[in-house]
Amino acid sequence: MTESSKAPLDAERLARAALSRLMEPQDAAGLALVQLAGATDALRIASGQVKAGPGLEQEITELLADTGAAASWAGLAAALKRWQPRLPDIAPERDLATMARLGGRLIIPSDELWPAQLADLGIQEPLCLWWRGQEQPLPPAAKAIALVGSRDSTSYGASVTGDLAYSLAQRGFTVVSGGAYGIDAHAHRAALAGGSSTVPTIAVMAGGVDRFYPSGNEDLLRAVANQGAVLAEVPPGSAPTRYRFLQRNRLIAALSAVTVVVEARWRSGALNTAHHAETLGRAVGAVPGSVHSANSAGCHRLLREGGAVCVTDAAEVAELAGSSGSALPEPPHTQPAVQDGLTLEDLILLDALPLRSTTSVEKLSSVAGLSPESVRAGLGRLGLLGLAVWERGGWKRGKG
Amino acid sequence: MTESSKAPLDAERLARAALSRLMEPQDAAGLALVQLAGATDALRIASGQVKAGPGLEQEITELLADTGAAASWAGLAAALKRWQPRLPDIAPERDLATMARLGGRLIIPSDELWPAQLADLGIQEPLCLWWRGQEQPLPPAAKAIALVGSRDSTSYGASVTGDLAYSLAQRGFTVVSGGAYGIDAHAHRAALAGGSSTVPTIAVMAGGVDRFYPSGNEDLLRAVANQGAVLAEVPPGSAPTRYRFLQRNRLIAALSAVTVVVEARWRSGALNTAHHAETLGRAVGAVPGSVHSANSAGCHRLLREGGAVCVTDAAEVAELAGSSGSALPEPPHTQPAVQDGLTLEDLILLDALPLRSTTSVEKLSSVAGLSPESVRAGLGRLGLLGLAVWERGGWKRGKG
Numbered sequence: 005m006t007e008s009s010k011a012p013l014d015a016e017r018l019a020r021a022a023l024s025r026l027m028e029p030q031d032a033a034g035l036a037l038v039q040l041a042g043a044t045d046a047l048r049i050a051s052g053q054v055k056a057g058p059g060l061e062q063e064i065t066e067l068l069a070d071t072g073a074a075a076s077w078a079g080l081a082a083a084l085k086r087w088q089p090r091l092p093d094i095a096p097e098r099d100l101a102t103m104a105r106l107g108g109r110l111i112i113p114s115d116e117l118w119p120a121q122l123a124d125l126g127i128q129e130p131l132c133l134w135w136r137g138q139e140q141p142l143p144p145a146a147k148a149i150a151l152v153g154s155r156d157s158t159s160y161g162a163s164v165t166g167d168l169a170y171s172l173a174q175r176g177f178t179v180v181s182g183g184a185y186g187i188d189a190h191a192h193r194a195a196l197a198g199g200s201s202t203v204p205t206i207a208v209m210a211g212g213v214d215r216f217y218p219s220g221n222e223d224l225l226r227a228v229a230n231q232g233a234v235l236a237e238v239p240p241g242s243a244p245t246r247y248r249f250l251q252r253n254r255l256i257a258a259l260s261a262v263t264v265v266v267e268a269r270w271r272s273g274a275l276n277t278a279h280h281a282e283t284l285g286r287a288v289g290a291v292p293g294s295v296h297s298a299n300s301a302g303c304h305r306l307l308r309e310g311g312a313v314c315v316t317d318a319a320e321v322a323e324l325a326g327s328s329g330s331a332l333p334e335p336p337h338t339q340p341a342v343q344d345g346l347t348l349e350d351l352i353l354l355d356a357l358p359l360r361s362t363t364s365v366e367k368l369s370s371v372a373g374l375s376p377e378s379v380r381a382g383l384g385r386l387g388l389l390g391l392a393v394w395e396r397g398g399w400k401r402g403k404g
Numbered sequence: 405m406t407e408s409s410k411a412p413l414d415a416e417r418l419a420r421a422a423l424s425r426l427m428e429p430q431d432a433a434g435l436a437l438v439q440l441a442g443a444t445d446a447l448r449i450a451s452g453q454v455k456a457g458p459g460l461e462q463e464i465t466e467l468l469a470d471t472g473a474a475a476s477w478a479g480l481a482a483a484l485k486r487w488q489p490r491l492p493d494i495a496p497e498r499d500l501a502t503m504a505r506l507g508g509r510l511i512i513p514s515d516e517l518w519p520a521q522l523a524d525l526g527i528q529e530p531l532c533l534w535w536r537g538q539e540q541p542l543p544p545a546a547k548a549i550a551l552v553g554s555r556d557s558t559s560y561g562a563s564v565t566g567d568l569a570y571s572l573a574q575r576g577f578t579v580v581s582g583g584a585y586g587i588d589a590h591a592h593r594a595a596l597a598g599g600s601s602t603v604p605t606i607a608v609m610a611g612g613v614d615r616f617y618p619s620g621n622e623d624l625l626r627a628v629a630n631q632g633a634v635l636a637e638v639p640p641g642s643a644p645t646r647y648r649f650l651q652r653n654r655l656i657a658a659l660s661a662v663t664v665v666v667e668a669r670w671r672s673g674a675l676n677t678a679h680h681a682e683t684l685g686r687a688v689g690a691v692p693g694s695v696h697s698a699n700s701a702g703c704h705r706l707l708r709e710g711g712a713v714c715v716t717d718a719a720e721v722a723e724l725a726g727s728s729g730s731a732l733p734e735p736p737h738t739q740p741a742v743q744d745g746l747t748l749e750d751l752i753l754l755d756a757l758p759l760r761s762t763t764s765v766e767k768l769s770s771v772a773g774l775s776p777e778s779v780r781a782g783l784g785r786l787g788l789l790g791l792a793v794w795e796r797g798g799w800k801r802g803k804g
Contacts, residue, residue, distance in 0.1 A: 009623065026773070027773065028752060028773050031773075081422075082775070082778075085777065085778070086773060086774050086775050086778065087773070088775060089766070089769040089770040089773070089774075089775065090770055090773050092770075093770065147775070160694065160696075162696055163696075184613070223545030243771075245752065245755035245756070246751065246754075246755045247748065247751050247752045247755050248755075248803070291696060292692030292693060292694075292695065292703075292704055292707070292714070293563055293692060293693070293695075293697060294560065294692075294693060294694060295691060295692065295693075295716040296560075296563075300692070301716070303692075304714050304716050307692070307707060307714035308713060308714040308715070308716075308720065313708060314692070314704050314707035314708040314714070315708070316695040316701070316704050317695065320708065346771070348647070351647050352428060352647045354473055354646075355645035355646045355647050355648075356645070366489070367488035370489040370490055370493065371490075371643075373426070373427065373428050373431075373481070373486060373489070374484030374489075374492050375484050375486050375488060375489065376485075377485065378485070378486060378487065380779065398664065
């Protein structure tokens with residue numbers, strides 16, 4: 005509560021708090037209105053206190069045409085009618101007091117704590133973020149990885165998510181996810197266990213952060229709030245509707261350098277997050293799995309159709325983030341074999357050397373199809389590597 | 405035997421039969437010599453009957469520099485020494501008689517039966533093919549798919565290979581593989597079972613086709629020869645050395661429109677086949693699997709580092725071949741949900757409709773953040789889809 009008292013209850017903050025209740029996330033006409041008129045005037049117009057000046061409606065239409073916003077959101081007149089039924093619900097002071105009571109705060113784009121990477125969303129940048137957790141800077145995109153996937157994860161998905169999140173957190177990355185059952189929960193839990201940064205994990209919620217939803221994740225989300233951050237663009241008391249889930253996904257993608265889909269069905273909200281990441285020019289990773297698992301079909305779809313990169317461990321994810329993290333790099337998968345550096349001729353000669361019996365240079369020359377001089381020279385090189393040995397008057401294969 | 409008697413035992417054929425015993429596959433100087441001097445003169449030079457004319461050595465060197473062949477194979481003088489020890493083994497008439505006795509034949513590039521797609525190998529095109537099986541045209545590349553992978557396949561790899569090979573064969577594709585244990589054997593076996601083309605499967609061997617190797621696959625390879633084809637570029641009696649396995653892989657890749665790696669370790673011969681396919685500009689597919697399976701690590705490596713496309717069923721492989729084959733296309737993975745075509749506004753309204761209780765237009769207007777007019781219009785549209793129903797004086801969600 006002490007930290008939130010630092011934030012002045014200025015008009016801009018109160019206006020954005022109020023507007024976030026009036027408008028659904030990504031209400032294109034509303035966001036354009038705020039961009040063109042500023043939040044405080046936008047609230048006066050939205051609440052009918054003042055009438056929009058001549059030309060403003062036209063400016064909104066032009067701005068939205070430029071940004072390709074959905075036509076159904078466009079007109080200001082329609083928007084005013086849309087906002088009107090919610091005017092009685094506006095209570096920004098109460099909402100800010102609720103957040104302070106919960107040890108949280110509201111941040112707006114002019115705040116120092118505002119994550120700069122959200123500006124990549126352009127007109128889709130949220131009006132504000134309702135934030136439960138310690139008052140400390142969120143990580144830059146380069147140090148945040150989104151791990152997302154199905155609610156009905158398999159034991160395979162759970163195990164891979166746990167390994168990835170723990171190992172990424174150990175490397176100093178923040179793990180971003182959506183606080184849901186399944187992959188999300190495994191990601192948050194393992195990040196809390198492995199966390200080495202000040203904000204080990206962030207849950208971005210589709211509904212208000214006053215309630216930890218779903219209820220089965222209440223303890224987990226409380227821990228995320230205590231050690232990391234729980235965020236939403238909708239105000240306290242907002243229900244997590246399907247529409248808000250889809251909009252929330254763009255925030256998960258925008259906060260993170262990489263979005264990794266661990267398990268997803270052919271049609272899955274996690275793919276929506278991946279598409280947001282692609283649109284933002286962020287990297288997308290997909291974890292492969294059995295072709296027989298419906299829960300990997302969405303990942304394979306991303307690998308096949310989308311620009312997703314196949315990732316199988318934390319090192320590969322970190323590489324996508326353009327960083328190997330703070331930990332030591334993992335060892336290569338296997339040691340090179342001793343015969344890897346051989347020339348073609350020496351490889352052929354090695355093939356021709358018997359494993360048990362011994363043989364002569366002349367016989368080797370015929371079997372390998374090499375001149376006796378080449379065989380002698382090759383035996384010398386292979387001998388140095390221990391791949392050819394002289395034994396009982398003949399040559400045989402060595403163990404290297 | 406009747407069919408092989410059709411092939412005249414001309415000098416060109418005898419020369420290539422002899423040269424294929426003298427030279428290892430891809431002996432760059434030898435292939436250049438044949439290209440520049442013709443097979444019969446090349447044999448006279450290789451066997452020391454005539455001396456190479458002035459300038460020929462230089463021409464060989466230039467040709468090889470142009471094609472980027474390995475330097476260790478380059479010089480003609482070194483090549484003559486390399487071939488000399490094998491001169492006593494040359495017996496082309498005996499080898500052709502052996503093939504005729506086995507119901508097979510030798511084909512050379514001038515034969516009508518020569519697979520045209522091998523010309524894509526350029527200087528690496530084989531001198532000839534020793535062929536066991538019915539005398540009938542091999543499929544063009546567009547109708548052939550290579551399925552390759554580990555010898556120590558898992559039950560997952562076996563099952564996926566079986567599904568792919570059977571289904572591809574049913575679609576009229578020829579399945580090309582290497583006749584080895586593991587993935588190769590599963591591919592040949594399932595292709596024989598599903599085969600609908602005249603050549604359901606082709607085994608390209610690293611050693612001579614007089615012997616079915618490995619011995620545990622003898623019955624399978626006999627069936628492949630009876631119903632399909634068993635091919636090698638090395639003459640009868642040749643041992644399947646490691647070097648020949650690596651060279652053989654280029655033939656598997658060149659015969660096929662697509663090379664699919666079903667299961668492969670981080671370091672695997674199957675990756676070598678995939679690289680040959682890439683070099684030839686052919687498509688490469690990789691089957692995903694568990695990140696915990698060492699036998700899928702090579703496939704994931706191809707997906708991550710190479711140009712491989714993620715493939716999970718025969719339809720996706722056929723698509724890579726630029727053809728859906730002759731069978732009916734598979735049904736889409738899932739049916740679209742009834743709410744898929746909804747506008748954002750209608751989706752928000754659908755979210756706001758209670759599942760059990762009923763509600764009013766005014767309440768919906770506030771919950772959804774839509775004007776009453778929009779709510780009424782939206783309820784009309786959702787009602788037509790059965791997604792909104794009027795019941796006991798109020799609105800609730802319908803089942804669609």
